[in-house]
Amino acid sequence: MDEIQMQPFMLFPALISLFLLWFITRSFIKPGGKNNLPPSPPKLPILGNLNALNSLPHQYLHSLAKKHGPLMLLQLGAIPTLIVSSADAAREMMRTHDLDFSHRYAFRVQAKLLYNYKDLALSPYGEFWRQLKSIFVLKLLSNKMVQSFHSIREEETSILIKRIREHIPSGGSVNLRDMLPQFTNYVVGRSACGRNYNGKRFWVLLKELSELMGAVGIPDFFPWLSWITRLNGLDKKVDRFVKRMDDFLEGMIKERLQTRKEQAHVLEGNRDNFLDILLDIYEGNTGDVSMDKDGIKAMLLNVFLAGVDSTSTVMEWVMTELLRHPTVMEKLQNEIRRIVKDEQDVKDEDIQKMHYLKAVIKETLRYHPPIPLILRIQGNNDVKIKGYDVRAGTLVMINAWAIGRDPASWDEPEKFQPERFLNSSIDFKGLDFELIPFGGGRRGCPGIAFSAATIEFVLANLLHKFNWELPDGAQGQDLDMTERLMGTLHRDIPLMAVATPIK
């Protein structure tokens, strides 16, 4: 999340408006009334707790929760915001009161970039959202589809391995921050569009899109100050970008519609990518739901935004933790090599037997969830959570990062110990609220199977084919683990590692 954007020459009128509003609310409106509201940390005048939205808000909110408890009510400008930092409270919200918390909070720029709620991730809970979710779950990302993408995972993994091998003659040092997102971009791109649109233009557009998705402006917290983003140029910048992205997507759709017309006999019944499935719905061939072109574009952007960075970030964190914990790396390599034996290639059936690999991935997701704060908004009803009153319309931030480090749920949470998952049924599918990197309840992530299959397959291959160490004889404990939030939560410094081929 970017810090708030504002030009200095606009500060004065903005501050006057804010001061007047603060004065009026302070004088005439008594907060809370008879309600039993969750504890609130001290607030700044006017801004409330907006200082919480610094460059690493999940960490700051975690430290606040240690003082004020797992449910806190913050005031982000004009927006009352509930911060949830324990598995118990998350369970009560996402299971007992799931329906009440099934709306998504969208910042203004995000909504504009995603065709004003025509996508799945931002659309408000209701019939339209239900239709989109069923398209995602039953058609685009069903287990059958995920299996059918096996050849894409295989081909793209071979290309990645080839690229790593090309570095061997010059010492084998590779920048995993560069390579892994490229790999996931190709896998997601081919699954989504049937072929790669990864010319430089689309890559640059996607990068710009991720950056703009983090643009949080003053009007998001003080809605009556919406004129500020008109004056400071943000609205114009976003509008120009939306037009460029729309032109690109329009071209992609046009081209695909043309190919479908020309090769109808070849493509008949062969719908092995998201774009074709969405175009079938658009052309009315499926009969169940309807979708316009903007809907297709918004759904494709959801897939790229949600799928590329999050998946590659997990891979980079896994490799980081393995380099920090050589005994875990060795144990994992032994498992992989015992199962794959002398075969050249890792197969999907092999992966199902790799319990330690799955434990390492779970432990990484516990400690480094790529989306540390899950944003929801409470619907129309006031509800009670853990005895506290939560009012309708409250913004909710579920701190998945804090929950994964909560000593109430985890023994020695600061230690990286994949063994904790070996004899445990805890999984990240949204039913165990101490581990919610993919969220949970109705709004939970539909891409779990897709990402898990991709992450497991590529890691099994990287560890089967190479030994890994840090460059220049550095030791694992030397690795700087500072985090950086850039859409997803990365290590601040890109991971460089030296690959040595096994044979």
Ligand code: HEM
């Ligand atoms: C490691 C990879 C991923 C992580 C950590 C992740 C995490 C998340 C989280 C935390 C949410 C919010 C859930 C909630 O509110 O409870 C979410 C929603 C979503 N994710 Fe993922 N995701 C990943 C991969 C993917 C992939 C590969 C796709 C699609 C190809 C995807 C598509 C979506 C969509 C469309 C939503 C919105 C669902 C809704 O609002 O109903 N994600 N994801």
